[in-house]
Amino acid sequence: MAxxxxxxxxxxxxDRLSPxxxxxxxxxxxxxxxxxxxxxxEPVVLSNATGCLEVATTIYPYTAWRVPWIHNAFENAASTxxxxxxxxxxxxxxxxIPEQDVKFIAFGGDGGTYDIGLQALxxxxxxxxxxxxxxxxxxxxxxxxxxxxxxxxxxxxTTTSPAGKVIPxxxxxRKDLTAIMAAHGIPYVAQAAPSQWRDLMKKTRKAVxxxxxxxxxxxxxxxxxxxxxxxxxxxxTQLAVDTCYWPLYEVEEGVWRxxxxxxxxxxxxxxxxxxxxxxxxFRPENRHLIDRLQEEVDRRWERLLRxxxxx
Amino acid sequence: MSKFEALAGNEAVATAMRxxxxxxxxxxxITPQTSTVQTFANYVADGLxxxxxxxxxxxxxxxxxxxxxxxxxxxxxxxxxxxGLALMWEIVYIAASTxxxxxxxxxxxxxxxPINIHCDHSDVMGMRDSGxxxxxxxxxxxxxxxxxxxxxxxxxxxxxxxVAVCQDGFITSHGMERVEIYExxxxxxxxxxxxxxxxxxxxxxxxxxxxxDFYDYYYEHKRQQVEAMQHAxxxxxxxxxxxxxxxxxxxxxxxxxxxxxxxxAVVVANSxxxxxxxxxxxxxxxxxxxxxxxxxxxxxxxAEELAEALAHLKAVAVMDRSISxxxxxxxxxLFLELAAALALRGVRMPMADYVYxxxxxxxxxxxxxxxxxxxxxxxxxxxxxxxxxxLSVR
Numbered sequence: 001m002a003x004x005x006x007x008x009x010x011x012x013x014x015d016r017l018s019p020x021x022x023x024x025x026x027x028x029x030x031x032x033x034x035x036x037x038x039x040x041x042e043p044v045v046l047s048n049a050t051g052c053l054e055v056a057t058t059i060y061p062y063t064a065w066r067v068p069w070i071h072n073a074f075e076n077a078a079s080t081x082x083x084x085x086x087x088x089x090x091x092x093x094x095x096x097i098p099e100q101d102v103k104f105i106a107f108g109g110d111g112g113t114y115d116i117g118l119q120a121l122x123x124x125x126x127x128x129x130x131x132x133x134x135x136x137x138x139x140x141x142x143x144x145x146x147x148x149x150x151x152x153x154x155x156x157x158t159t160t161s162p163a164g165k166v167i168p169x170x171x172x173x174r175k176d177l178t179a180i181m182a183a184h185g186i187p188y189v190a191q192a193a194p195s196q197w198r199d200l201m202k203k204t205r206k207a208v209x210x211x212x213x214x215x216x217x218x219x220x221x222x223x224x225x226x227x228x229x230x231x232x233x234x235x236x237t238q239l240a241v242d243t244c245y246w247p248l249y250e251v252e253e254g255v256w257r258x259x260x261x262x263x264x265x266x267x268x269x270x271x272x273x274x275x276x277x278x279x280x281x282f283r284p285e286n287r288h289l290i291d292r293l294q295e296e297v298d299r300r301w302e303r304l305l306r307x308x309x310x311x
Numbered sequence: 312m313s314k315f316e317a318l319a320g321n322e323a324v325a326t327a328m329r330x331x332x333x334x335x336x337x338x339x340x341i342t343p344q345t346s347t348v349q350t351f352a353n354y355v356a357d358g359l360x361x362x363x364x365x366x367x368x369x370x371x372x373x374x375x376x377x378x379x380x381x382x383x384x385x386x387x388x389x390x391x392x393x394x395g396l397a398l399m400w401e402i403v404y405i406a407a408s409t410x411x412x413x414x415x416x417x418x419x420x421x422x423x424x425p426i427n428i429h430c431d432h433s434d435v436m437g438m439r440d441s442g443x444x445x446x447x448x449x450x451x452x453x454x455x456x457x458x459x460x461x462x463x464x465x466x467x468x469x470x471x472x473x474v475a476v477c478q479d480g481f482i483t484s485h486g487m488e489r490v491e492i493y494e495x496x497x498x499x500x501x502x503x504x505x506x507x508x509x510x511x512x513x514x515x516x517x518x519x520x521x522x523x524d525f526y527d528y529y530y531e532h533k534r535q536q537v538e539a540m541q542h543a544x545x546x547x548x549x550x551x552x553x554x555x556x557x558x559x560x561x562x563x564x565x566x567x568x569x570x571x572x573x574x575x576a577v578v579v580a581n582s583x584x585x586x587x588x589x590x591x592x593x594x595x596x597x598x599x600x601x602x603x604x605x606x607x608x609x610x611x612x613x614a615e616e617l618a619e620a621l622a623h624l625k626a627v628a629v630m631d632r633s634i635s636x637x638x639x640x641x642x643x644x645l646f647l648e649l650a651a652a653l654a655l656r657g658v659r660m661p662m663a664d665y666v667y668x669x670x671x672x673x674x675x676x677x678x679x680x681x682x683x684x685x686x687x688x689x690x691x692x693x694x695x696x697x698x699x700x701x702l703s704v705r
Contacts, residue, residue, distance in 0.1 A: 043514045047379065058522035068511045071521035072378050072409075073401055079372035082365060083337060083379025083387075088512055090334040090363035091385060097512060120375065123368030 002041050005201050010038050014066070021064035022056040026230030028220030028237065029053045029136045031194045033107065036134065036218075037067070039201035040208055042101045045084055046070070049077035049112030052143045052222075053136065075116040077106040078124035078133055085129045103208040104131035109220075110151035111141040114177050125186050125213035132207045135177065136220035146225040150175040153245070154296065155289040156277045158225070163280035168289060173296050181215040182251040188214040190250035190259075195238035199248055199259050206252065219246045227276020239271040244301040249308060256307040265301070268294045313497075313558075318490045320451035320483035324390065324416045324476075325350035326490075327458040329360055330498035333414075334385035334505075337365035337376035341395040342428045343480040344418040348390060370395040374402035374413075381411035382520045384510030386462070389413065392480060393420035393434040400437075406473045407442025408536060409521060412465035412505075413473040415443075416458060419581065419632075420480040421670040429671020430480040432581070432632040435609075436644045442536050444474040444543050445610040447580040449566075451488045454478040456560060457607075462502045463550045469542040479582040481671065493558055501557055540611045547608055564613040566605040567620055569595060573602030575686040576621065578649060579630035580606045583667070583674055587630075590679045601683050606645070614652035621653065625690035626661045628682050630702075632668045640664070640698045661686075661695045667702040678702050 003009050016037040023030045029052060037044060045068045048054045054071045057064040072080040085104045091097045108117055113135035121133055140158045141147040148161040152170045157163040161170035182189040188210035190203040200218065207214035219240055221233045228236055240246040241260065245268055248260040269290050272278040281289050305311035318326065325347050328336065336355075338348045355364045365380075367373045373389050381387045391399065396417065406413055422433040435445060444464060448454040454476060461474040478484055509518055524532060551562040568588050570576055579587050584605035594601045604620060621627055629650075631643020638647055646664035653660070665682050668674045682702070689695055 045383075045511060045514075055523045058519055060522040060524045060528050063519035063522060065519050066517060068514065068517045069519050070379060070382050070511055072375055072405060076372060076375035076402065079367060079375035080379035082367075082372075083335065083376030083381075084383045084511060086335050086337070086363040086365045086376065087380035087383035087385035087387075090361065091383075091512070093363075094334070094361045096334075097384075100514065102512075102514070119368060120372050123372055126368070127366065 002205070005039065005198055013038055016044065016065070016067045017057065018064045018066055022059065023052060024224060024230070026223045026233045027052070028138060028194060028222065028233055031233070032136050032200070032218050032220055035194055035197050035200055036204045039204040040103055042103050042208070043067070044103045044105055047072065047077045047081035047084065047106045049106070049108030049117060050074035051109040051112055053107055053109070055143065074112050076120050077108045077112060077117060078121040081106040081131050082124040082127065082129040085131050105208070106131060106133045108133070108135055109143070110135060110137040110139060111149045114150045114175055122184065125181070125184050125215065129213055130211070132214040132216065135217045137217055138220045138222035138225060139174070140222070140225050142222040142225045151177070154293045155281050155286070157280060158277070168280055168286045176300065178217045185254065186214065187212040188250070188252055191217045191246065192248055193219040193237050193241050193246055195234045195241060196248055196260055203250060203259070206250070225277065228274055232274065236271070236274050239266065239274060242266045243268045243271045243297065245271055245297050247301060247304055249304060256304070258304070258308040258310055268297050313491050313493045315489050316492050317487050318451055319346065319485050319487050320454050320478045321346040321418065321485065322350055323451040323455040323490045324458055324478070325354070326492055327455045327498070328388055329354045330495050331386070331388070331459065331462055331502055332360050332499065333362050333388045335363050335365060335377070335380035335387045336389060337367050337373045337380065337387070338389045338391065339367050339370045339373045339395060341370070341392045343420055343484045344390050344392040344395070344416065346485070347416055347418070370398040371402060374399040374406060377413045378402060378406050378409060378411050381406070381413050382409065382511045384507035384512055386466070386505040387411070387413045388415070390416035390418070392418045393422050396434045396438065397422060403438055403441045403443065408532065410471040410539070411473055412471050414458065414461045414465055415473065415475045416454070417475045417477045418480045418484045419477050427670040428480070430482050430632070431669045431671065435475065435477050436633045436635070438475065439610060439644065442472065443610060444472050444547070446474065446476050447607055447609060448476060448478045448483070449582060449584050449605060450483050451478070451486070451490045454483065455490055455492070456554065456558070456562065459498055459501060460550050460554050460562070464543065464547055466505050467546045468508070470539050470546050472539050472543060477581060482582040497557065501554065544611045544613065562607065564608045564616050565620070566607060568603035568605065570602035570604055570620065572600060574600040574625045575683060575690050576602045576604055576624050577628045577630060577679065577682055577686070578604045578606065578645065580609070580645065581632070583630060583632070583679070586674065586676055587679050590676050590683065594680065594683055599683070599687060601687070612648055612652070615656070617649060618653050618656040618658045622658045624660055626686045628663050628665055628686045630665045630667055630682065634666055634669070642699045661689045661693060663689065663695050663697065664699045665702050666699065672703060674702070
């Protein structure tokens with residue numbers, strides 16, 4: 001029997017990521033990792049791309065991981081775990097190690113996933129390795145000091161897309177990585193957020209039990225980069241969901257399904273105005289950027305509703 | 312009973328891989344290595360090996376998957392050439408520092424640019440400081456034999472370092488030769504079972520691989536790599552002795568050829584050493600005291616033994632199939648390191664470097680002969696006219 005997804009039951013499970021790591025207070029990544037790993041009763045083996053989660057949890061000679069974990073480099077969390085998984089299958093087949101229901105999971109940020117690691121991820125899922133790749137998407141290269149990535153929202157200030165006198169922040173929309181991964185035709189793809197923890201945990205269970213490669217894109221607030229208080233992480237993440245900037249859905253065997261529909265779809269500026277990285281957008285001369293972002297959010301939401309048969 | 316087969320170098324390497332039967336192979340095709348992975352893919356498809364063949368989308372992912380599989384406790388192999396090795400670059404270093412005993416068949420090819428698919432040693436020379444053990448092979452037989460030995464060297468508990476086994480692109484990788492193939496059972500017995508000590512898949516004892524390592528420990532870990540290399544120097548010789556006993560061969564750190572009573576010698580690696588032996592024989596018929604030294608182990612560099620083997624000579628030429636641009640005299644890496652090795656051990660003699668064969672340019676016996684005749688003159692006069700000569704360049 002799988003552990004029931006109830007706080008009382010889940011609290012009994014030992015943390016697989018132990019306290020004492022050096023991630024910032026209010027960091028989305030550690031919340032996501034703890035929630036996801038708590039959803040899995042089976043043994044796990046993890047790989048981790050270079051990034052905040054990696055550097056802050058394994059400062060030699062310490063480690064915060066109570067489960068097998070490997071970091072190789074920035075762009076290759078997917079190819080590394082594919083090697084681990086291939087080794088497991090080979091050695092089980094030869095009777096060298098016992099068969100257990102091991103769940104192989106790779107964690108990477110948006111830099112390591114949308115950008116530098118996209119090729120390795122695409123290759124690993126195409127090859128059909130049985131693993132879950134989790135992108136904790138905080139919308140910039142936060143570990144190196146808040147540089148733009150292809151996940152950064154239009155208009156956001158980052159240190160390589162600064163809100164300057166001529167150019168007001170990032171000029172492009174976010175790449176729709178979740179749809180790109182769905183286009184690979186793998187058994188399970190989902191978008192999730194830690195503010196909807198039960199949804200996140202249910203999706204995690206589906207992902208690791210889908211019998212093939214799975215991908216989850218999970219919105220992860222970085223209060224250093226997003227510019228908000230350390231106690232606002234979950235609330236602001238939920239605003240991304242309720243404005244439909246970050247819809248929650250899954251694509252299971254090619255079937256798209258919305259897993260959360262906001263009672264009232266909020267204007268995107270409700271999410272923007274809570275974050276310092278968008279402050280400049282509220283100047284009158286930059287108002288058109290909020291309008292452009294709203295239009296794009298609406299366009300993508302409508303498309304998603306059509307794909308999910310809700311329109 | 313062993314048997315003799317007519318095999319191209321790549322097929323000989325693929326045959327060794329079949330006999331070794333690694334748990335995981337992750338590789339990507341690149342000329343002139345491709346026929347290795349193609350041949351091995353047939354073995355996988357026909358069920359002749361237990362290997363999980365990871366058909367990655369790039370060499371970067373090939374080496375990344377190798378590191379993951381090796382950390383997981385698997386016996387792991389790969390193969391590549393030139394630009395493929397260059398794309399692996401970042402992970403080549405990580406493989407060595409993570410102490411992954413991966414074995415790589417490296418088919419030497421000129422590194423771009425301009426793009427060129429033919430033989431030279433610019434690819435392997437780029438990895439000389441990466442922490443890999445590097446072995447050279449004159450022909451398909453040596454590539455086959457070295458690959459089998461490489462497994463035992465890499466996995467030795469005192470070493471735990473990756474090994475690259477080099478052979479010359481097209482010249483030996485595609486050249487059909489007579490290769491003695493040993494019994495499968497004998498090869499498997501020689502390499503033995505791999506017993507990983509720190510497997511990531513030991514779920515009861517979780518390991519953290521690849522942590523962030525700052526100024527308080529990084530340096531000590533690098534120092535440990537040095538110690539592993541020092542051990543490798545011994546282990547390579549022990550494995551060679553065992554191999555020689557088992558398969559009736561004569562491997563060592565290098566191969567001297569008519570060197571003992573020679574006054575002048577050429578040092579040259581891989582296939583050109585074979586051509587040079589013919590030249591030595593011809594010149595010996597004229598009564599000229601010439602010899603050859605063919606390096607086998609390039610990393611760890613056996614400086615002491617090389618200096619000793621060459622100490623009696625009146626002049627030495629090194630033939631380099633690559634250039635270390637901007638280094639002293641724009642010479643080749645083998646010359647530079649050998650010159651330093653001799654000088655620091657007080658072995659003083661005139662030395663010259665002959666760069667040759669870049670991008671697959673043919674090297675002819677008469678050109679090698681011209682090197683010997685140059686050095687015979689140098690031995691008489693004691694004067695080197697040119698420290699570096701670029702043979703047969705227009």
